[in-house]
Amino acid sequence: MRVTRIIADLPVADLETAKGFYTGFLGLSTEEFDLGWVARYTSPDTGAHLQLVTRDASAPELPAVSVTTDDVDAAYAEAQEAGYEIVHPLTTEPWGVRRFFVRAPDGTVLNVVHHHD
Known part of the structure; x- marks a missing residue:
């Protein structure tokens, strides 16, 4: 598996409340997306970013990080072969x-x- 990006997934109770702090205080003012339950904010100057997450739309737990890879199918097979949960x-x-x-x-x-192109 080749990792192309790692993003912190920060659990928050309310996206709008959290958004004000992270965009204002930290300067992560570019909203890359907002799905209502997860949103990503990035600094236009440095590219630093994080995701704010209130819940997951389809998974039973919140992740600590999101790891972007160029071949998720191979990564899945590797995780299964290694016996990871x-x-x-x-x-x-x-x-x-x-x-x-x-x-x-x-x-x-x-x-x-x-992410599909």
């Missing part, structure tokens, strides 16, 4: 990503994802 199966989601959630040996849940 799959928290959310490989799925093509209605909002246009293909992803799965895997639990690291330390208990951290990762969202391994490929």
